[in-house]
Structure formats: structure tokens, C-alpha cells
Amino acid sequence: MTTAQTPALPVGSLAVRTVLGVGVAAVFILWWAGAPPVPGASPGLAIVAGGELAGLLASFLVCAQLLLVGRVRWFERACGLDRLVSWHRSLGTTVVLLVLAHVAAMILGSMLVDRRTAWGEVLVLVAGTPDLLLAVVGTVLFVAVGISSARLVRRHLSYEWWFAIHLATYVAIYLTFWHQIRAGSHLVADPVVRSAWITLYVATAGALLWSRVALPLIRHVHLGLRVEAVQIESPDTVSVWLRGTGVQHLRARAGQFFLVRFLTPRHAFTAHPYSISIVPTDEHVRFTIGALGDHSADVRAIAPGTRVLLEGPFGRLTSSRARGRRILLVGGGAGIGAVRALAEDFVADGSDVVVVHRAHSPQALVLAREFPVRPGLRYVPMLGRRADLGFDPLGPGPLAVAVPDIASREVFVCGPAGMSETVVRSARALGVERRAIHLEELSLS
Amino acid sequence: MRARPWRGTIIFAGAAVAVAAVTVVRYTAPSSDTPTSSAAVEGTHTVVGDAERVTYGTVQVSVTFTGDTITDVTTLQAPHAHARSIAINARATPLLAREAVTAGSARIDTVSGATYTSEGYRRSLQSALDQVD
Numbered sequence: 369m370t371t372a373q374t375p376a377l378p379v380g381s382l383a384v385r386t387v388l389g390v391g392v393a394a395v396f397i398l399w400w401a402g403a404p405p406v407p408g409a410s411p412g413l414a415i416v417a418g419g420e421l422a423g424l425l426a427s428f429l430v431c432a433q434l435l436l437v438g439r440v441r442w443f444e445r446a447c448g449l450d451r452l453v454s455w456h457r458s459l460g461t462t463v464v465l466l467v468l469a470h471v472a473a474m475i476l477g478s479m480l481v482d483r484r485t486a487w488g489e490v491l492v493l494v495a496g497t498p499d500l501l502l503a504v505v506g507t508v509l510f511v512a513v514g515i516s517s518a519r520l521v522r523r524h525l526s527y528e529w530w531f532a533i534h535l536a537t538y539v540a541i542y543l544t545f546w547h548q549i550r551a552g553s554h555l556v557a558d559p560v561v562r563s564a565w566i567t568l569y570v571a572t573a574g575a576l577l578w579s580r581v582a583l584p585l586i587r588h589v590h591l592g593l594r595v596e597a598v599q600i601e602s603p604d605t606v607s608v609w610l611r612g613t614g615v616q617h618l619r620a621r622a623g624q625f626f627l628v629r630f631l632t633p634r635h636a637f638t639a640h641p642y643s644i645s646i647v648p649t650d651e652h653v654r655f656t657i658g659a660l661g662d663h664s665a666d667v668r669a670i671a672p673g674t675r676v677l678l679e680g681p682f683g684r685l686t687s688s689r690a691r692g693r694r695i696l697l698v699g700g701g702a703g704i705g706a707v708r709a710l711a712e713d714f715v716a717d718g719s720d721v722v723v724v725h726r727a728h729s730p731q732a733l734v735l736a737r738e739f740p741v742r743p744g745l746r747y748v749p750m751l752g753r754r755a756d757l758g759f760d761p762l763g764p765g766p767l768a769v770a771v772p773d774i775a776s777r778e779v780f781v782c783g784p785a786g787m788s789e790t791v792v793r794s795a796r797a798l799g800v801e802r803r804a805i806h807l808e809e810l811s812l813s
Numbered sequence: 814m815r816a817r818p819w820r821g822t823i824i825f826a827g828a829a830v831a832v833a834a835v836t837v838v839r840y841t842a843p844s845s846d847t848p849t850s851s852a853a854v855e856g857t858h859t860v861v862g863d864a865e866r867v868t869y870g871t872v873q874v875s876v877t878f879t880g881d882t883i884t885d886v887t888t889l890q891a892p893h894a895h896a897r898s899i900a901i902n903a904r905a906t907p908l909l910a911r912e913a914v915t916a917g918s919a920r921i922d923t924v925s926g927a928t929y930t931s932e933g934y935r936r937s938l939q940s941a942l943d944q945v946d
Contacts, residue, residue: 396835410900416926418836425828454817461821462828469829478926481901496928519818550922557908559915 381447388432395428396421398561402554412480419473420553426466427548427565430541431572433459438576449641449682450808457517464514467507499546506543509536531638545569584629584677591615595630595674596652598667601734605702606668607645607656610676618681620648621688622709623780623808626680628655630670639679643782645705645735647712656705656735685808686713690778692804693719696771698762698791700726700783707782708735715745722746722771726762726787728753762790764797775799781807857884862941864890865933870898872933876913876941883917886910886938891930901927909934918942 399421435443436456443452479489494500515521516533525533548565549555555562593612600606608628620626627639645656657667687710695714699707704725714721721744727733730751739747748770750761759766767774779800781791788807795805857879864873870892877885888910891902905927912921919939923931 396831400835400839413900413904413926414836414840417840418832420925421832421836422829425832458817458821458824462825465822465825466828469825469832474925481926492928493925496923496931497925498922551925553904553908553924556922556924557911 381451384443384446384452391428391432392425395424398558398564399424399554402558402561410481412477415473415477415480417477419470419477422466422473423470423548423552424554426463426470427544428568429459429463429466431568433463434541434572434576438572438579440575440579444682448684448808460514460517464510467510471507497547498550500551502543503547506540509540509543513537513540527640528638535637580679584679587618588675588677591617591678593653593676593678595670595672595676597672598670600668601656602732605656605658605732605734607654607705607735608642608667608670610653610655611651612653613651615648615653616650618648618653618678620644620653620681621686622647622713623685623687623706623782624681624683625706626655626678626682629677629679630667631675631677632670634666635670639677641682643683643702643706643709644681645708647709647716654705656702656708658702683808685710685780685782685806687717687719689780689806690714690719692776692778694773694777695719695721696724696774696777696779697721698724698726698779698781698783698787700787703782703784703787704735705782707780708738710780710782711739711745715742718744720744722748722777724748724750724762724767724770726750726783760790762787762794764794767791767794768798777804779805781805859887860941860944861889862937862939862944865936865940867892867929867933872930872937874934874937874941876938878945881945883914886913888934902930905930906934913938 399417433456436452436459437449447455474493475486475489478484478493479486482489482492484492494504513533513536516525516530522530549562555565591612591614593610593615596609596611598606598608618626622644625641625643628642629636629639640657642655642657644653646652646654685706697707697710697714699705707723707725711721711723723739723746725733725736725739725747727749728751730749733749733751736747736749739745741747750766750770752761754760761767771777774795775798777800779791779795781788783791792805792807796802857877859875859877861875862873864871871890872888872892873890875887875889876883877887886909888902888906891906892898905924908924909921909931913919919935919942921931921935921938
């Protein structure tokens with residue numbers, strides 16, 4: 369994430385950063401005010417106090433973490449969900465490490481103070497601190513979630529498994545909450561701080577329940593969205609048509625995506641980010657889905673008539689990002705769906721559009737027939753595996769041949785992360801300004 | 814969107830340094846905070862609790878009531894055989910006193926790092942409350 373690549377709304381992003389920064393500062397202040405050291409305080413006590421500060425910070429950041437990816441409107445509008453997810457990933461690491469530092473400092477400090485061995489101290493702390501045993505279980509869950517999200521492990525876990533493990537975070541937060549308000553010396557000592565802390569958690573839970581449960585259900589009651597048809601586009605890509613009344617009230621724009629939840633026993637517990645692949649009409653909306661996880665592959669078996677919950681629309685990769693009328697859209701994998709919708713939008717508004725469609729084989733050129741030969745639209749398939757070709761078709765050379773006037777175009781990229789990086793590098797090499805390149809990562813994991 | 818694989822770890826490192834620095838500053842700076850002392854006020858009465866033996870020494874408190882309400886708890890004795898005990902208890906006993914005033918009873922939580930003192934504190938406090946009933 370660089371500001372140059374996603375230049376829109378830096379003010380909103382700054383606002384979110386400011387809120388986080390003020391929160392962290394408040395935690396430092398309440399810790400400073402709440403733990404006056406005594407004359408002659410030992411290093412052990414100082415370590416315990418530092419451990420408490422680490423714990424308070426971790427606890428605050430956990431709430432921030434939930435709000436960042438809780439599809440809370442204000443945060444999402446301010447930054448874009450992809451940037452929020454990126455922060456969530458980074459801060460997730462921070463939180464898990466802070467929790468471990470908290471545990472280590474509390475044990476080490478108390479060991480020094482009480483002159484016990486580590487295990488003896490652990491037993492004394494667990495026996496003598498209210499709800500600490502629950503917190504130990506919660507900490508183990510936190511660490512498990514952290515490990516499951518680590519790059520190396522994540523690669524070998526399906527989205528569904530990763531998501532299920534991630535849900536354990538809620539349990540972990542619940543389990544660790546009680547030792548904070550019952551045994552945390554800052555929260556026990558000061559009713560005001562304690563109330564503020566409880567308010568922070570209750571407000572976070574409320575925001576999540578509202579935006580992730582209540583709003584989608586209310587919307588479903590209004591729109592009554594159901595699956596109308598599932599169309600197999602290629603061996604690993606399907607399009608899902610949804611029908612409902614008043615779809616225009618979703619106010620979705622081409623290039624945006626929704627979190628889609630099919631209400632079947634198998635799918636109800638996971639929501640997946642899918643881009644819309646046509647400009648929405650009064651009654652219909654269509655998503656084009658690549659076989660990225662177990663769930664995506666199962667989507668082809670979903671029966672027409674299945675109820676669907678939508679969260680969104682999300683994403684800022686819309687035609688309003690373009691500052692000119694000459695456009696290059698590069699799509700790959702399921703990203704071609706968003707390109708398809710964007711192309712419709714741009715052509716309708718009179719822009720000159722080139723679509724580069726990257727695929728391994730002609731069979732994988734899904735939606736190709738939806739890019740008809742017409743003035744203002746040129747469709748360029750780029751086929752072949754890099755290993756067979758001996759070069760990358762999206763490298764600067766081949767891209768310059770396919771789109772000689774690329775330097776004068778606004779470039780939109782939708783596709784797998786590796787492809788997006790290649791396109792950005794090539795476009796930069798061919799003289800496209802950073803701020804004329806637009807992309808958004810469509811992943812929550 | 815470029816991946817930021819080490820950003821979370823870097824933020825943690827920064828946070829850890831900040832926590833350590835703030836803690837060191839807090840614990841090396843001369844402290845101006847003094848524990849609150851209980852002055853005799855009219856309309857109040859004070860009851861002394863039993864002296865309770867705990868692992869590192871003795872805990873004894875006196876409880877000040879205004880009417881039936883606990884308005885202050887003063888620590889008369891706390892383990893003081895070691896410098897660390899003094900330090901722990903100097904921190905723990907004001908917290909325990911505030912807990913007792915808030916709870917209005919001896920049902921108060923243990924202060925972390927001061928398990929034995931907390932236990933003795935509860936027992937001495939309870940004995941003082943028992944004298945009033």
C-alpha cells in the first residue's frame with residue numbers, strides 16, 4: 369500500500385489514523401495516571417507495570433482490530449476496505465506479540481517480586497487472580513489465530529479453515545475480557561477508567577452487530593435477494609445472478625464488491641468478497657467468481673432460489689477514479705468480472721477503453737463475448753503460461769506492443785496480487801504516472 | 814496494494830520500546846504521589862480489624878465508617894520484612910482500600926502481584942466489619 373497507488377481520500381485515512389493514535393495516547397495516559405510507583409519500587413514491579421501497559425495496549429488494539437474489519441461504514445468509506453484489511457493484518461501481528469509480551473512481563477516481574485520459579489509463579493498467579501485461567505485459554509486461542517494467519521501457514525490453509533479459526537477470536541476476546549476488568553489494577557482501581565473500558569468493548573460489539581448482522585438482515589427483508597441462476601463460465605469460474613426488488617437501492621457501482629453470504633447450511637457462516645460483473649439494473653445483480661477456495665468451487669452447486677445476504681457495496685475502484693477519458697483495464701482470473709462492469713461504465717460515458725484480458729488458455733477467457741467489437745472498446749486477450757512462453761505477457765515489452773499508447777491512459781488493474789504487481793511495474797516502466805494506476809486488492813484474508 | 818509483511822512486527826517493536834521507555838521514566842522519576850491518609854472526621858468512627866498472619870508477614874487494617882458506609886480503610890500493618898514486600902504493599906494497599914470503599918464489603922479482588930497481602934487484607938477487613946454487625 370502506497371499513497372501513490374491509492375491516492376483517493378487521504379483525509380479519511382488520516383482521520384482513522386488520528387483516532388487510533390489518540391486511543392493509544394489515552395491508554396498511555398490512563399496507565400501513567402493509574403500506576404503511581406512507590407518510593408523504592410523494585411525492577412520486578414516496574415516490569416509488572418510495563419506488562420500491564422502492554423496488556424492495556426493490546427486490549428485497546430483488539431477493539432481497533434475488530435472495528436477495522438467490521439465493515440463499519442465510517443471506517444470503510446474513509447480508507448477503503450483493502451487498506452483496512454492491510455492494517456488489520458499488520459496490527460494483528462502487533463496484538464499477538466503484545467499479548468505475549470504482556471504474559472512474559474507479568475510472569476517475569478512477579479517472579480522477581482515474589483522470588484519464585486516461573487512455574488511456581490504461574491500457578492500462584494492463576495490461582496490468585498480472578499478469571500486468569502479463562503484469560504490463559506483466550507491467550508492460547510489468540511496465538512492459534514495468529515499462527516493460522518501467518519504467511520507460511522496461511523498458504524496451506526483454505527479460506528474456510530482460516531475463517532473458522534479466525535472466528536475463535538471472538539471467544540478469545542470474551543475470555544480475556546474478564547481478567548482485565550476484574551484483576552487489571554488500573555481498571556479495578558478507578559471506576560471511571562473501568563466504565564470507559566467496558567464502554568469501549570460494548571460499543572465495539574454494538575458496531576459489529578449492527579453492521580455485520582442487523583444491516584444485512586434489514587436489507588434482505590427489503591430486497592429479498594435470491595439466486596436466480598448459476599452460470600458456468602469456465603472450468604473454474606462461475607457467474608451467479610441474483611434477483612431482488614429495488615436492487616438499485618444498493619447503489620453499487622461498477623468496480624465495487626460485496627461480501628456475499630449464501631444462506632445454505634454449508635455457506636451461511638462465511639461471507640466472501642465478490643465483485644459485481646455487470647452494472648446493476650433494477651432487478652438483477654451478477655457476481656463472477658473464480659475457484660479460489662473450497663467455497664467458490666461449491667458455488668456452482670447452489671440451487672436457484674437460495675436466499676443471499678449482502679454486505680456492501682465496498683471498494684473505491686470505480687470509474688470516478690479516472691481523471692481522463694482514455695482508459696486501460698487489465699483483468700485476470702475472477703478480476704475480469706470487475707473489468708467487465710467497469711468497461712460497461714466507461715463505454716457508456718464515452719471513454720476510449722482498452723481491455724487487456726490475461727488468461728492461461730482460451731477456455732479461461734471468461735466473459736470474452738461480453739466485450740463486443742464496437743467504437744470506443746478494444747479487447748486484447750493475452751494468453752499462455754509464463755513457463756511455456758518464456759516471458760511474461762504483461763511485462764513492459766509485450767504490454768507496450770499490445771497497448772502502444774499506454775502512457776496516455778489511466779490504468780485499472782483487477783486480478784491476482786502477483787498479476788497486479790507485474791502490471792504496476794510494467795506500466796511504470798512504460799511511463800504511466802503512479803497516480804494514474806488504480807488497483808484494489810479483493811481479499812479479506 | 815503492496816504487501817507489508819513486517820509492518821506489524823515493526824509496530825510491535827516500536828510499541829515495546831515506547832512501553833519500556835515510559836515505564837523506566839515512570840519508575841525512575843521521583844514520585845510526588847503520596848498515599849491518602851485518614852484523618853479523623855466528625856461523625857465517623859473507626860474499627861480496627863484483626864491482625865492476620867500471611868506468608869510474608871502480618872496484615873492489619875482499620876476501617877473508617879461514616880454511618881454504615883465504609884469511607885476509608887487504613888493499613889496498620891503489612892508485610893515489611895523485605896524491601897520488595899514494602900514496595901508491593903505500598904502499591905497494593907491503596908488499591909485494596911479503594912476496592913473496599915467501592916464494594917462496601919470485604920468482597921474485593923486480589924491485586925496482581927500481591928496475592929498474600931490481598932488475602933490477609935480481606936480477612937482483617939472482614940473481622941473489622943464483623944465487629945460492627
